[in-house]
Amino acid sequence: MYRVLIVDDDRAVRYMLKRFKCWDLFGFMLADEACDGKEALNKLQADEFDIVISDIKMPGIDGIEFLSELRSMKNDICVLFLSTHSDFSYAKQGIRLGVFDYLIKPLKDEALCEALERVKVYLDGKNKQKGSSERGSIFLENIQAFYSKNDEKKLVSDILSGSLDAVNKGRDICNNLIDFMGVDPARLAILLENIISDIDESIYKLFPWIKEVESIVSIGVFKGDDTILIERQFLDYISSWVRIISKYELHQPDSLMRKICEYVLNHIEDDVKVETIANELYVNRDYIGKVFKQKAGYHLSEYITKVKMEHAKYLMSKGRYKNYEISEKLGYKKPDYFTQLFKGYTGYTPTEYRKFTV
Known part of the structure; x- marks a missing residue:
């Protein structure tokens, strides 16, 4: 049985999680619980767990700080975040720290079952490869089959050329992510926010002075929880960059x-x-x-x-x-x-x- 540590400052949420029926079905047992990141870190040092399900926003040490501390301690335990739609910009930091997956509040039984099934595949595979120094997330590794850094580099290249091919490339990335994840606006928004952050960083590194002529380029946190709307906002963001690059003649190869x-x-x-x-x-x-x-x-x-x-x-x-x-x-x-x-x-x-x- 895989041992689970639940971390949430809300006692009602912890109680609700314990009442779900699918833990045993996938070979998990609720071994312990903590009310914040600090208590969770202490329990992880004192005992062994296979998975942590943690809220993002908590008093004291929140979910992001908790995960960051874990990674600095070289602890590669599988972490799932509990989040709300309003946590998107905050939650994307978790992707950079290797969070395994996100569960959206209010949590539904089907969503938890699907997540636990993925976690079981990951942990089973990890146990077969004990001794390996590789670390990662099945969620993020599988994403790479559909969206890679090469896709992102090609998207940046198309933007810098001032070509509307960039919009088509962005649409392909969205469609591939949707094909992989299904219609899941929450995860799509988090991943696209991460892509936007990387694109902004790449272009501002080349042209830092653009900030002095354009008030804002990035669309920031996505508005709404509809997949079609999120994709449209992402493509509008790409179009705005193409327009800016062309406006200042930065696409000229000469x-x-x-x-x-x-x-x-x-x-x-x-x-x-x-x-x-x-x-x-x-x-x-x-x-x-x-x-x-x-x-x-x-x-x-x-x-x-x-x-x-x-x-x-x-x-x-x-x-x-x-x-x-x-x-x-x-x-x-x-x-x-x-x-x-x-x-x-x-x-x-x-x-x-x-x-x-x-």
């Missing part, structure tokens, strides 16, 4: 184009002119303008204005600066000239833009 764009974005609050960029890159002014026009289809001076106006929109969204202060920050000495450029770019004066959109 190395000179990349250097031009990066210079403008990195000096967004300086008095940037075509001559300035040419001098910095040691390239003839006419040549640099010609290359940009050929690759982007519009003038470099227009690109500089576009980037500055996007940064102006970003600064307005923060609500900390007056219009004349933004004008000064962008290198425009005359606020009236800034207003003229801003209206030409957005269709609104800065004051109108704040009223209608901020």
